[in-house]
Amino acid sequence: MKKTIKPEVVGREGTVLLEAIRRLNRRKAVAHLLKLIDKTHPADIAWVLRYLTPEERHNVFNVIAQTDQIGEILSELDQSIMLELVDDLPPKFMVTVLKKMASNDAADLLEALPVEVADNIRQLMARADREEVDDLLQYNPESAGGLMSPNFMALHEDLSVDEAIRAIQERSEDLEMVFYLYIVRENNQLTGVLSLRELLMHPPYRQLKNIMNPKVIAVNPETDQEEVAHMVSRYNILAVPVVNHAGKLLGIVTVDDVIDVIRKEATEDFFQMAGAGKDDEILMKSIRSNAVTRAPWLCASWVGGVVSATIIALFSGELQKYVILASFLPIINGMGGNIANQSSTIIVRGIATGRVNLEEVFKIVFKEMKVGMLLGGIYGLFLALVVFLALPNPSHLFLVASISVVLEMTLAASIGAFVPLVMKKMGFDAAVATGPFVATTMDIIGTTTFFTTAILLLN
Amino acid sequence: MKKTIKPEVVGREGTVLLEAIRRLNRRKAVAHLLKLIDKTHPADIAWVLRYLTPEERHNVFNVIAQTDQIGEILSELDQSIMLELVDDLPPKFMVTVLKKMASNDAADLLEALPVEVADNIRQLMARADREEVDDLLQYNPESAGGLMSPNFMALHEDLSVDEAIRAIQERSEDLEMVFYLYIVRENNQLTGVLSLRELLMHPPYRQLKNIMNPKVIAVNPETDQEEVAHMVSRYNILAVPVVNHAGKLLGIVTVDDVIDVIRKEATEDFFQMAGAGKDDEILMKSIRSNAVTRAPWLCASWVGGVVSATIIALFSGELQKYVILASFLPIINGMGGNIANQSSTIIVRGIATGRVNLEEVFKIVFKEMKVGMLLGGIYGLFLALVVFLALPNPSHLFLVASISVVLEMTLAASIGAFVPLVMKKMGFDAAVATGPFVATTMDIIGTTTFFTTAILLLN
Structure with missing residues (x-):
């Protein structure tokens, strides 16, 4: 009896497998390819398919289509790749494939296909199979009904x-x-x-x-x-x-189905906060659809930038007198943006793990405010020191710079914590609007606070 | 036979349980409290303990200590709360508690305690129990050895x-x-x-x-x-x-132990990128230790800001001539920082899900660069338009603004993708240095690019 303690395939082992499949495909060694696919875990084959060129993928998939593993491999694939491969298969063949799949995976596949294609396939399915799949298709795919399998004991x-x-x-x-x-x-x-x-x-x-x-x-x-x-x-x-x-x-x-959900939902919030959309397959997509997914957040940021520019233009009289003020803009806006981002991230994760109790919005925001004030005080003091030492004639500038940092960081930490809490309380997804909204708001508030402080202290 | 379909306790049901326990504790109704604790899932009791005041927590825990559930409840608690509660218990009692816990949970608890306290408890344990726990303690808690349970079939x-x-x-x-x-x-x-x-x-x-x-x-x-x-x-x-x-x-x-790992590791990367440390319990901590965890990233950002300020000061002659240039600083740095953040987030998540193949660093960065160029082109064009329409005398300013946006966004997307890929390739945690490093770098590059473009085009 041979003992096979099988380590994970990702990493070096994955590359070896990938190269082996590439080589066999190049040589058109179908018999060897069949044997290798049969010996390999479907999840690993799915991983390999991800890194083949579209042409290689097409050829290898034609071999996979001859095996019993096709159903399992399909259900492990990224959706975009699955759709690309299934496109070529005749509906009749798809029916036999779906029969080999767990009915919840079959329903997922049908759900992903274009409606007419899916309907074509459904017509050809045996009545019992079709009814089982139809039962599942009636539920929202992101609900327990969409996840469940009807094959239990x-x-x-x-x-x-x-x-x-x-x-x-x-x-x-x-x-x-x-x-x-x-x-x-x-x-x-x-x-x-x-x-x-x-x-x-x-x-x-x-x-x-x-x-x-x-x-x-x-x-x-x-x-x-x-x-x-x-x-x-x-x-x-x-x-x-x-x-x-x-x-x-x-x-x-x-x-095992829940694990996929946990992995996806856990990172989805942060993905959305960074303005990378809700779509976890963005890496597999074209440059164009990649850009389309990301554009909205950048749009918010662009509008914020234009508003900031307008505010700065309003203060151009002050700027003319004290050109040095311009050099403080990046540090004020940078520190504000970063601490706001920290606060939002901590709160969004706290909501996800259940550590944030929504009854205590005020208490949580107040705590973040105090953290912001503490950190703002420290970095404001440093900045005052640098300004005092670096400038030949610091006059009140070191006061302006440090007070602005304290104000900005205190406000930023509070707003960064407040927005996701309020979103969640109002029943929205805490992550959706947090990133763009908070970053833009902080740019505008930072610029305004800074110039207002400057005018009050310098005139 | 009563059928109890028990919905999740979090949310409204959680609040009801929390209030019930608070009330019984206030009335010192120990018998009722015992009964309620006995009927409730240890995970839900652990959730309630999180939201009690320290004094309530202390009193309720004294009641819990009389039940058989104490071991399970302890292993469900946030570490900081567990340490606070266990602090009062005599070592002898702790030995009986540890005996009731799964040996991997017992090892985790001992690992979290101060060394002398843990040693005291270990001395008092029966030899067999101690050996089992000691076997587990020899492994890194973040390895399979640290996670495993020796009680298998x-x-x-x-x-x-x-x-x-x-x-x-x-x-x-x-x-x-x-x-x-x-x-x-x-x-x-x-x-x-x-x-x-x-x-x-x-x-x-x-x-x-x-x-x-x-x-x-x-x-x-x-x-x-x-x-x-x-x-x-x-x-x-x-x-x-x-x-x-x-x-x-x-x-x-x-x-079930792996699920906790997946949840933690999946969000940890993003937490680190936002400069909120690796510590998922930051919400349960004091203002001071909260600030200490977050200070390092803000420090990087502060240094970046000071460097930017110095660069801007070097260009103060230009600024004096064209004060309006200052108003473009927030939009240039903002767009760069945001798109870099998007790219890093997409790559860090891709590494975590295995969708990024490290063999293809160049290809991935090149793709991000093209996305950056495309988005930079769009937003640069918008900006040129706004500048052209808004300013009485746009001269070459609309060119300066739009070219800077294109350059900054192209560079930012590339650097945002490149840094985590290189970190990972060199064997570092992709998330650790990505956030602070990329944000700071983009502030400096953005400022420099902008003023260099301005000098070249305006003079």
């Missing part, structure tokens, strides 16, 4: 342990994760849960309803996927049953 | 299915997730894996070695936790066995 509460074990042995392989057994009564009403291990702990004649755990953590099909992820990670469970409002068990969401 | 390959089932029934409750059975030979050499369901599928007399899956995805105790998380999410597995270099099975890392 449900047993009637009147069964004995022995009967339950026999039922498990008989059910085919295509069930998702048979680790939890869901216990139901008439009409598939969920009444309890039992782990496979717990089942084995009891004598064969005992009825499931007497050993099951009646406290089930469950969700509805409309529950947002982020909330499902929250529950799985909070309560350390491996699968969540999905029940409708009448208590009927519809499906289960398993932890 | 390992069975000898010569056992029959029937013997295996009996072994499972006999083993006590304290094993982590008995869903995968690890199959070993002499000296605990890992040879295969078998799910509990697969075990049930075979006749009782068959030997485990003939039905197990010999292809095991495993890690070493030194494997970084981020890599473990990568494997779990890539291969959709629920637990990874940890083996030493001789192939001996040491423990398992379960998916």
Whole structure:
């Protein structure tokens, strides 16, 4: 018996695999390619496809299409690549592929296809398969209904342990994760849960309803996927049953699907704050659609810049007298922008991890304000010192510079914390408008504060 | 039989629980408090403790200390709160608490305590318990060894299915997730894996070695936790066995511990880029330590600002002639900083999700450069238009402004993409220095580019 302790393929091992597939494809060694694909985990093949040229990808995919792994590989692919590859396949072939996929993955694929293509394929599917997929397609893909798999193990509460074990042995392989057994009564009403291990702990004649755990953590099909992820990670469970409002068990969401959600949602907020859109595939896209996704935030920033320029122009009389004032603009705006960004990031993450309690908006903002004042005081003092030492005739300039830094950083930390909290409180996504809005606001406030301070202290 | 479909406690339900515990504590209704704690999930109690005042927390924790849930509640707490609460407990009592915790959680707690306190407790522990914890303490807490639990189900390959089932029934409750059975030979050499369901599928007399899956995805105790998380999410597995270099099975890392890692690591990069440190508990900390964590990045930004100020001072002759130039500074630096931030964010996330292939540094940077040029062209054109329309005597100013925007945004997108790629390639954490370094660099480059363009075009 050979023991294969298989390390992760990413990194050097990934490159080796990538090169091997490239070489075999170049030589048109289909038999070898088939063997290699068969030996490799579908997730690793999906990874390789990402780095092939479109032509190589097309050729290799034609080989993959001959294997049983095609369904699993498709469901591991980035959506843009999946669509590109599936485009060539005849609808009839797609039906056989979809049959090999888990029904929630099949529904995801159909959802991603252009409507007419998907409809074509659906028409050709066997009725039972089509109904299963259609059931899933009715839910929002970002809800528990969109994530769930209808292939779970449900047993009637009147069964004995022995009967339950026999039922498990008989059910085919295509069930998702048979680790939890869901216990139901008439009409598939969920009444309890039992782990496979717990089942084995009891004598064969005992009825499931007497050993099951009646406290089930469950969700509805409309529950947002982020909330499902929250529950799985909070309560350390491996699968969540999905029940409708009448208590009927519809499906289960398993932890492996939840992991993808957690990874995506955790970084999505920051992605949005940086103005890189909600789209996690931006790296796989063309220059044009990349630019289109990013343009809106830059637009906000551009408007902020033009407003700042107008404000500065209004103060051009002052500037003419004290040209040196211009040199403080970058440091004032820079420090304000950065500390605001820190505050927003801390709050957005706090909202995501649940550490921010929305009842305490005032307390949180007040704390950030104090942090801003403390840091502003320190860096303002440094700046005053530098100005005092560097300029031949510092007059009141060192006061202007340092007071502006303190004011700007105090305001920036407060606003940076306040905006995401208020967004969230009003039911918006905390991250969407935070980045552009806060950065632009701080540019304008910084410029105004600075020149107002200058006029008050220099005249 | 009562069916309890229990929704998540966070949100309104959380507040209700929080208020109930507050009220019972105020009334000193210990018996009721005990009952409520007993009925509530430890994760929810941990959540409540976060929002109590220190005094309330102290009192409620004294009640918790009387329950069997204390171990589980402690392991769900934020570290800073856990340390605050544990501080009051006598070492002898701590020993009984640690006995109730999973050994990897116990090791984490001991690791967090001050060395003398932890040593005191360790001395009092039973030898077997101490050895188990000491074994875990030898590994880096951010490695597979630091995450793993030594309580797994390992069975000898010569056992029959029937013997295996009996072994499972006999083993006590304290094993982590008995869903995968690890199959070993002499000296605990890992040879295969078998799910509990697969075990049930075979006749009782068959030997485990003939039905197990010999292809095991495993890690070493030194494997970084981020890599473990990568494997779990890539291969959709629920637990990874940890083996030493001789192939001996040491423990398992379960998916619930990996979820915490994924959540932390996914947001950590962005947290670091924003200069908010690596510390995810910053919200729970005092104003002073909050400020200390954030000061370093602001320091980089401050230095950048002072350098910018010096550069602007060098151009003060030009500024004196064309005071209007000063009004373009915020827009040039703002657009550059923002697009650089977008590029860095996209690349850092791409590295985390594996979508960035480090072999293609040049290609990726070049693509970002083109995106920057495209967006710079658009916003530069807008700016030229505004300047041309707004100023009574635009002369060459509209050219200066627009060319500077194009140059700055092209450079910014390239540098923003380049820095994290190079950091990663050199083996550093891509996020650590990206934020401060890129922002500061762009301020300096922006100012210099702008004035150089101005001198070339205006004189």
